[in-house]
Amino acid sequence: MSIISILSKIEPLLLQVQKPSQYIGGEVGSIIKDKEKVDVRFAFCFPDTYEIGMSHLGMKILYSLTNERENFWCERVFAPDTDFEQLMRAHDIPLYALESLEPVRDFDMIGFTLQYELAYTNILNMLDLARIPLCARDRGDSLAQMVFAGGPCVCNPEPIADFFDFFILGEGEEVNLEVMDLYAQMKKEGAGRREFLQAAARIEGVYVPSLYDVTYNEDGTIASVCPRGDASKTIRKRIIKDFDKVYYPETFVVPYTEIVHDRSVVEVLRGCIRGCRFCQAGFIYRPFREKQPDTICKQAQDLCRNTGYEDLSLSSLSTSDHSRIDEMLTKLLDITEEKRVSMSLPSLRVDNFSDALMEKIKRIRKSGLTFAPEAGTQRLRDVINKNVSDEEIMRAAKVAFSGGYFNVKLYFMMGLPTETDEDIAGIAEIADRIVELFFENPNRPRGKMVQVSVSVATFVPKPFTPFQFEPQATEEEVRHKQEHLVNSISPRNARRVKVSWHEFRISQLEGVLARGDRRLSQVIYEAWRNGSRFDSWSDRFQWECWEKAFAQCGLAPEFYASRRRSYDEVLPWDHLNYLVDKPFLIRENEKAKEARTTPHCRMNCSGCGVNREVGRACF
């Protein structure tokens, strides 16, 4: 099928759907090549809608990086929203890529980025729309339609193992090109799929699930994961050693329609020194690495000039932990002011900033205060190793109120290990005290009501964290905690404190998929067949589809979500090496039980194993 036919088929339909420009490509910065002159055509798929996928930095990096290579052509593919999906199915239009408007099924490599577990049914839906066999084993032995994935969820890819030919663990900037080079060479040699996968598995960071056999015990836990042939026992994630020199795009594709994060973004650091015990990102992106302020400034300047964006933001897990943050922000603020670019700043620990910088920040900061204490008492914050004190929260609120703000947003979790009713009541106490602080401020804006929004997520234990062994709270427990929280808020503040939480079933499903094993592939398939799509959107999520799917497969979500794992249980992801070792995670889990904190990496190395794997000290 040629570009003319897909274009002529979609043209009459585009005016019937929301935001049609998301389906037509042609944006400033999008890259068109001659398909006859490239060796490998790569469809980069984001399993969510355009406005979400286009906001994702990793995709921008890999898109530009791949297209820098003359013999590769990387194109973008997003999940069509339901209105367009219906029309595509009714009019027999296969999933296509935005640059060439050609069917994805004609591509050599089809890569998905997995940012959150709740996008898994979207992957199946996209493969189905592309008319590519959903299961890897049904794709025959030709090299074409090689389906793979990368991204954080790949640290436990077992639940989706059936659908992928291979996975890429860790950072993609080097390994992606290595795999594509291998593909280009083997395509020329006329090699088959199996041959390619065996060769790819020898590249560090490449995991080919079909080269591993999983056996189960009678109780449903894993007995063993055995490599076939000469496949290696463990697969180690890739990292970029010299992060300051790593490739960074000089321009982005600038969309026409508004997207979630529509601006220039510079990645300032990778990894995190903090070691909060609930946070998967804090462990799987180790070691901590940062860019030099001059590198950051140059990249910011290039991007602003080449995209024309009027906004700039910084990307990292914790920008305040940059060792030269003062210098970096001072320089960036000078540049952005001159270029009429507005810079949005994340919440920063401001203790040791110079007065001059504070002045500059004050001028541009416009948002209210958001704060993430995560837990309601100091004891529980020690359990999760979240290094924030009550005094710090109150001090920040005071600063915000004296600056004329009257909105405060607080983020907490419930269902954390060792949590009691007292910890839940602590959340209410913090909210109440912040309301009081507002009224203690003599200069408070008159006629305005203080509004404290308390957002409480259900804690989801994740692989490669010290809490990977822990059970997730059950529905009854969560309901009790929610009621206890609402009842603990002082009645006179009922209208000033707004509490919201996530739907329990969505969090539970996230937990199941995060720590699941290969048997879940069948459940995901059935859930998709039952109609599941866009499970992360609470207005689209349908628990019935999943409930039915679990029953169809004879599996129970509670087995995956609410069960405590013993330290010696074989976990589905144990054969993947994310540099942080299991004994460290066990030590941290034990310290958590005693509410003992662990200092951050810059203060003191806790021996998580990363330095040994990388072969040098982190700091």
Add this chain to the structure above:
Amino acid sequence: MKTTVRMKFAKTGRAKYISHLDLMRCFQRCIRRSELPIAYSEGFHPHMQLILAAALSLGFESQAEIIELQLKEALSFEEVKSRMQAILPEGIEILSCYAPQHKMGQMGFAEYRVTLPCADSAALHEQWEEFLSQPQILVEKKTKRGLREIDLKAQTECLEVTEGDGALMLLLRLPAGNAVNVNPSLLVDTFGKMEGVSFGFPAYRRLKLLTEEKSEFF
């Protein structure tokens, strides 16, 4: 010295799916990329001095769109044109660059070519003549003050009809001013609802913008 520059541009191909608001944002970003000395308004939230005249419906192509910029310093029209063209996306092409001759408020009409795919263009042509020969063509039109009934017949000038191979082509002149504005799709949709009439997905192209006196708008 502050100068005003007007540019005529075409919007074709994929670019026809860029909405008016999105096109505005696209131009703002492109102008930043071009580093043209654009003027900003005064005030707390300064914005670029830029006007995009006569909003074009989503899905229409055009060879007669107009954008006007205020520049802080005078540049040759040639230079503005080439610096803009260098950074514009696929489907947007600057056709000419000049000093404004009419006030924006003087815009009165627009000409469109409408292509109606059909099996038998002679038969469709006959139906079209029949449609237009009605004494009145009354339709409900959404306006700022709610639904209003208007007579399309009184507003429509059909300048030319061509029986093509597999399509009927209409050349229409319709009001496109501040006070009255008629979208050709309203006319075509009404035609499509007439008994026995059927045609494929219509293609629209704006050919000209005209003044109230029906001379070309510059």
